[in-house]
Amino acid sequence: MKENKDLFFQCFNLNPIPAAITTIDDGVIVDVNDAFCELSGHRREGLLGRTVMDIRLWVDTAQRESVLQEGRQKGVVKNREVLLRHANGEAHHCLLFTKVFEYDGKPHHLSMAIDISERKRSEDELGYAEARYRAMVENTLSGVAIFRALGDCEDFEYLEFNKAAERIDLVSREEVVGKTLLEAFPGSRESGLYQALCRVWRNGIGENLPVYYYQDDRISGWRESFVYRLPSGELVEVYSDHTALIRMEEDLSERNRELYTLISNLPGMVYRRVHDGEWTMVEVSQGSFKLTGYRREELVGNKKISWGRVIHLEDRDVVFHEIHRALEKRDHFQVVYRIRTADDRIKWVWDHGSGVFSAEGGLQFLEGFAFDITDHMRIQEELRMTEERFAKIFQAxxxxxxxxxxxxxxxxxxxxxxxxxxxxxxxxxxxxxxxxxxxxxxxxxxxxxxxxxxxxxxxxxxxxxxxxxxxxxxxxxxxxxxxxxxxxxxxxxxGRDITEYKYLEDELLRTQKMEAVGRLAGTIAHDFNNYLSAIDGFCELALLKVGNAEAITRNIGKIRDVKVTASSLIKQLLSFSRKQPAKPVPVDLNDVIRSMQELLVPVMGSKIELGLTLGTDKCLILSDRSQLEQVIMNLSLNARDAMPKGGCFRISTEHVFVDEESAGMHVDLSAGEYVRLLVSDNGMGMDKDTVSHVFDPYFTTKSLGKGSGLGLTIVYTIVRQSGGCISLQSEPGKGSTFTIFLPVYKAGAEEKHLL
Known part of the structure; x- marks a missing residue:
């Protein structure tokens, strides 16, 4: 027994793992080995007899209570990770093993602690490194995918898929990880990626897959990939999307082509030249031939002629100084000057450009555009002359x-x-x-x-x-x-002053009206003689019937009827002849014609049949009533004179809409709503030459004393003043028809006219 105890203490003391024996209840340190002293930083004599709490061994006392509780329940605690404090205050990560055993006849704790601080630091560093690697992989602009080969390269299963890959391939990580390459991207065989993965998996040599085109039913684009194998056997693909770059290059190429085409087709010349005495051309567009007659090859490098010599001799110094002044200010220049072409013609050009300066500030080239403005200069000169002529006309x-x-x-x-x-x-x-x-x-x-x-x-x-x-x-x-x-x-x-003309026009209207009144008076004189004869006859009858009151009353009544008829005719004649200022107001043309009917009957005479066909609706127009009466009367007298042997005279009105096509058949008539007045007769008619002059002042086909030639002129003037137009259709032997269009009056039109 003693030998076993000695062996135990030899193992205890020589054990490289820190070990200690403590009482169960209060944690008094009974014994420790050298390794424990090194772990705790205390000397052996400074530990024995003291409790673990006295030396503040536990960083977290709650951990100690948890270990004690587990020891009481199970009798042993294995591989519990705890924090123990060194005498200098430094905390150590340790794996703790504690077991209850008999020591000197009493239960004690035998505890051993393995310092794993270095391992923890390595694990943390490894964790940090892995986190950095993952963050780098997740946030890199290149797509990264990790594969595991299935079988003998039958396919490759996705293990990882970073954010850039999601962006490039328009698919989420969840949709890819766990699937195979050919499932997720079925176009990988055609693109060559699948074959590259197979080669790298077999030979372990990383491989760059130059820019290639990938396409399937979902996506397409240009890619570049690098594939390598990890020590674990997993395969990594790092790839980037070149689609935008290639399309940009294609677009740039197209832009260059368009620019070349544009420059080639410009109606001028794009150039780069040196600011020397001859203005030597470094580059010039093909437009130089059309502008100057010299080809590009003849101007570049002054092969045949320099630009300085193309410029008109009288303009060279001015051009040089204008451009030089702009260059001193680092400003754009715009110069207008003349050039002499290869066929010795003079042209005007507008030259717009700027200097190209080096980083050090030195002038390298002039770049710009020269444009033929010969026609513009000619137009400017013509415009100047036109303005001079306009100014003279304006003032004169x-x-x-x-x-x-x-x-x-x-x-x-x-x-x-x-x-x-x-x-x-x-x-x-x-x-x-x-x-x-x-x-x-x-x-x-x-x-x-x-x-x-x-x-x-x-x-x-x-x-x-x-x-x-x-x-x-x-x-x-x-x-x-x-x-x-x-x-x-x-x-x-x-504006043309027509004050005197207006006075003469009024006088003309009055004169013509008085002429018409005179003609009316002569026409109705016979009617008045008949009325007077009738009155005289009824008076004689009344005298003969002096004793017969009833007969006298009847004869006096007949006299009164004749008087009323004669008075009515006189009133219309007075109304027509009255001088009144023209005032356009809304007036019903039908009402004007009806009111003149009684006057027109004696005017036309018994041999001429008068027919009126007036529209059922009111024919409202904006005009002067007395002037409208004069139009009707003048046309009526004109028709009567055209039918000396009698005939038919017709007046009709109606509402019509004149479209653009119909309006084009009349002078000064626009599309819109009109009242159409037709005045026709079946008299002698007129030939084309007479029709063409019928509205001319003082034009007449009647004998001397039969008319002044102003009647139809007045009609034309009144119709035009009323905003309408008049035309005549006539043939010899087939009568005449006057067609008058007058704008329909609408509510508010009068007010608008007066505003």
Whole structure:
């Protein structure tokens, strides 16, 4: 027994593993070996008799309580990883083995602790290294896949698949790991990747797979791969996607081709030249031949002629100094100059370019573009001459000519005729608006005409009234078109003073109306004689029947009826002859014709049949009623004179819509809704030459004293003033038909006209 005990202590003391014997209850250290002293950092005599708590052996006392509890339950604790403290305070990772055994007749703990601190540090470093490797693999821009060979290279199973691989192959890691290469990417045989993996797995030599094309039903693109084998036998593929690069190269190649094509087809010359005395060309596009007559090969390196000598002799110094000044400022240059072509023609060119400087700041080349502007210069000269002619016409015209801004009517320029007619000086006009100097009779006139310019693009022959400096109102026939001066929208207005013409026109209308009244008076004189004879007869009958009250009453009634009929005719004649100012208002053309029917019957006479076919709906137009009556009367008198032996005279009205095609068949008629008035007779008719002059002033085919030749001229003028048009169809022996189109009046049209 003693020998066994001695053997135990020999093994205990000589054991290289730190060991200690402690009491179970309070952890008093009974014995320790040298290895334990080294582990704890305490001398043997400093340990014996003290408790493990006294020497603060346990870093975590909760670990000690856990070990004690497990020892009480199982009698032994194996390979428990704990932290034990060295005397210098350093903590050591240890694997603890504790067993309860009899010592000096009492149960004690025999504990052994193996210091694994170095192993822990190695494991941690290995873990850190693995984490760094995994992070590097996961975050690298290249795709990384790890495979395990199946059988004799029948296929390769995916073990790992990083984020870059997910991005390149448009698939998630979960969809790939666990599958084989040919399952996940069936196009790998055709691309050569499968064969490369087989070779590397067999010979262990890493292999680069140059750029190749991969394609399957899901993805396609250009790849480059490097495959190698790990010591574990696993295979690694590191690959990158070259699709964008190759497409960029293809696109760049296409861009270069397009650029070459573009440069070759430019209507000018792209160049690179040296800023020397001769401006030696280093490179020049094929456009040089069309521009100068010299081929690229003749200009590059001054083979046949230098660019300096192509430039017109008189312009060389100016061009050199202009470009040199721009280069000093490191600025772009733009120079216009002349060149002499190979066939000795003079051309104007616009040269735009800049200097190319080295990193040290030295000028290396001039690069730019020279463009033929000969036609442009010719047009500029023609434009200058046109502007001069316009300025002369502008100033020489006696009419009211002005240029004003579209927005507010501010004067930009006026001619002398405008100033003379208005009475203002140039200083009183310039810098002001037309509303400020109160030139318009009504401010609303300008607003209306500006709207018309915006809507229709121009105003033509609009009658307006301008107020002179002295306050007099002048009637002006005003036309205007929009023009752009710089960045401002303006109006070029041209007005002709028609005040005197308007007076003469009014007098002409009055004269012609009086002529028509005279002709009417002569026509209805016979009717009045009949009315007077009837009155005289009834008076004689009344005298004979003095004793018969009933007969007298009846005869007096007949006299009254004749008087009423005669009075009605006189009223219509007075109404027609009355002088009234023209005022366009909404008027029903049918009503005008009906009211004139009683007057037209005696005018036409008993030999002419009068027929009216008026539209069922009101034929509202915007016109002057008295002027419309004059139109009807003039056309009626004209028809009567064309049928001396009698005939048929017809007046009809209807609503019509004139489309673009039909409008093109009439002068100054646009598409829209109209009231059509047809006035026809079956009289003598007219030949083509007469028809072509029928509306001319003072033109007549009647004998002297039978007409002034103004009747149809007045009709034409009134119709045009009402916004309509009139035409005549006639043939000799087949009568005549006047067709008049008058715009339909709609609610608001009158107000718009007056604004």
């Amino acid at each position: 015209s006696p009419d009211w000519v002005s240029i004003t801004t579209l927005e507010d009517g501010a004067y930009i320029d006026v001619n002398d005729g405008y100033l003379k007619a208005s009475g203002y000086t140039r200083d009183e006009v310039m810098g002001h608006t037309s509303l400020e100097i109160d030139i318009w009779e009504r401010a609303s006139d300008r607003r209306r005409l500006v709207r018309k310019i915006r809507d229709q693009g121009l105003v033509r022959n609009e009658e307006v009234r301008f107020r002179t400096k002295t306050g007099n109102l002048r009637s002006v026939l005003w036309s205007a078109v929009p023009i752009t001066l710089g960045d401002r929208e303006c109006i070029l207005g041209w």
